[in-house]
Amino acid sequence: MSDLAAAAAAELAALEAAGRLRRRPLIDSPDGRVVQLRDQGGRRTLVNWASNDYLGASGELTVRNGAARALRSFGAGSGAARLLAGGLAIHRRLELALARWLGCEEVLLTTTGFQANLAAVTSLVGDGDAVVLDRLCHASLYDGARLSGARLHRFLHNDPADLARVLAGCAGARRRLVCVESVYSMDGDEAPLAPIAAVCREHGAVLLVDEAHALGVLGAGGRGLCAELGVRPDVLVATCSKSLGSQGGIIAAAAPVVELVVNRGRPFIYSTAPVPAAAGAACAALDLLRRDPGLPAALLARAAGLRQGLAAQGWSVPAGRTPIVPVLVGGEAETLALAARLRELGHYAPAIRPPTVPEGSCRLRLTVTLAHRDADVRRLLKVMEGIRKKEEGGRRKEEGLP
Numbered sequence: 530m531s532d533l534a535a536a537a538a539a540e541l542a543a544l545e546a547a548g549r550l551r552r553r554p555l556i557d558s559p560d561g562r563v564v565q566l567r568d569q570g571g572r573r574t575l576v577n578w579a580s581n582d583y584l585g586a587s588g589e590l591t592v593r594n595g596a597a598r599a600l601r602s603f604g605a606g607s608g609a610a611r612l613l614a615g616g617l618a619i620h621r622r623l624e625l626a627l628a629r630w631l632g633c634e635e636v637l638l639t640t641t642g643f644q645a646n647l648a649a650v651t652s653l654v655g656d657g658d659a660v661v662l663d664r665l666c667h668a669s670l671y672d673g674a675r676l677s678g679a680r681l682h683r684f685l686h687n688d689p690a691d692l693a694r695v696l697a698g699c700a701g702a703r704r705r706l707v708c709v710e711s712v713y714s715m716d717g718d719e720a721p722l723a724p725i726a727a728v729c730r731e732h733g734a735v736l737l738v739d740e741a742h743a744l745g746v747l748g749a750g751g752r753g754l755c756a757e758l759g760v761r762p763d764v765l766v767a768t769c770s771k772s773l774g775s776q777g778g779i780i781a782a783a784a785p786v787v788e789l790v791v792n793r794g795r796p797f798i799y800s801t802a803p804v805p806a807a808a809g810a811a812c813a814a815l816d817l818l819r820r821d822p823g824l825p826a827a828l829l830a831r832a833a834g835l836r837q838g839l840a841a842q843g844w845s846v847p848a849g850r851t852p853i854v855p856v857l858v859g860g861e862a863e864t865l866a867l868a869a870r871l872r873e874l875g876h877y878a879p880a881i882r883p884p885t886v887p888e889g890s891c892r893l894r895l896t897v898t899l900a901h902r903d904a905d906v907r908r909l910l911k912v913m914e915g916i917r918k919k920e921e922g923g924r925r926k927e928e929g930l931p
């Protein structure tokens with residue numbers, strides 16, 4: 530074994546000992562409802578509680594047909610970056626459709642949502658500027674902030690008063706960019722966007738809102754939490770990889786801001802354009818939402834059923850309304866054991882551990898989709914109730930209680 534391989538193996542062993550080793554699952558037939566997991570030589574069908582395909586769009590025939598049409602018309606790959614030969618009509622069609630739907634001046638499509646955040650942040654701030662992030666912001670916003678060369682500051686999660694304090698502390702910076710998510714990916718909670726926007730206005734700061742988990746889920750027809758609250762951020766970032774059942778990052782802003790990202794955003798400039806099928810699928814998913822603006826409400830109703838059921842059983846489930854339903858467990862070992870037990874009982878919900886979430890807040894992150902059936906939710910609740918009762922029985926026995 531080379532020195533590097535031996536050092537890597539030692540690091541992996543340390544991760545495993547800490548309960549933090551990650552492995553790639555092997556899944557066939559994914560959709561918003563079930564996965565076929567290849568596990569220990571066999572293949573098992575499990576109910577999928579780990580998909581962000583909130584509307585079940587990726588499995589919809591019209592969305593698959595949208596992908597197939599784009600594939601036939603434009604080929605399998607885009608062949609080059611957007612600014613070279615990869616700027617296809619299907620990309621522009623999606624940008625224009627999103628701009629119209631969101632009611633914003635201009636949209637830029639990037640290859641992934643991660644790249645959208647990298648490109649937006651690094652284009653807007655640099656040396657001499659400050660980026661102020663909510664503590665729980667996604668890795669892509671942190672990485673964008675670090676790459677940008679601007680000074681990175683953090684404020685307490687969802688706390689506009691702390692944001693004001695941090696902004697006052699970096700008043701000397703040339704430009705101050707505040708980054709928040711509208712729905713936080715691991716907690717499913719919503720940002721107080723109106724007070725956050727007010728603080729930004731008061732301090733002359735620029736506001737970027739990542740709506741990755743709100744698009745298609747909240748707001749009229751699924752237009753997101755900014756639309757619901759009437760907040761207009763300077764930059765709205767989102768992704769086609771969740772409710773739109775496809776792939777590709779979205780940057781929505783005033784036209785000159787988007788053109789600046791086109792000219793400065795290295796993750797956009799130096800990466801091959803999204804595959805045509807991804808853009809075609811996202812166009813079709815957007816049509817789906819436009820045709821049936823009631824989809825988000827149906828999704829929230831299903832999520833409410835699961836959240837209420839788990840809370841009634843005594844699980845630690847924070848209040849909320851989004852389809853991200855975290856079940857807080859605490860330590861790595863207990864969370865891994867709970868995920869393994871659920872898997873034995875036919876439900877797929879991987880354990881979420883640091884560094885994705887803070888120390889001591891390991892959890893199951895259950896996501897509800899419109900591809901699920903009501904019976905799936907009922908079955909999961911029954912299984913979770915059984916596990917809870919067994920745990921309680923064990924505890925009482927340990928404490929010598931009858």
Ligand SMILES: Cc1ncc(COP(=O)(O)O)c(C=O)c1O
Pocket residue numbers: 641642643644646667669710714739741742768769770776777778
């Ligand atoms: C809040 C947030 N922003 C950005 C991303 C990145 O999106 P994508 O998966 O399209 O790269 C994700 C998802 O993974 C996310 O949860």
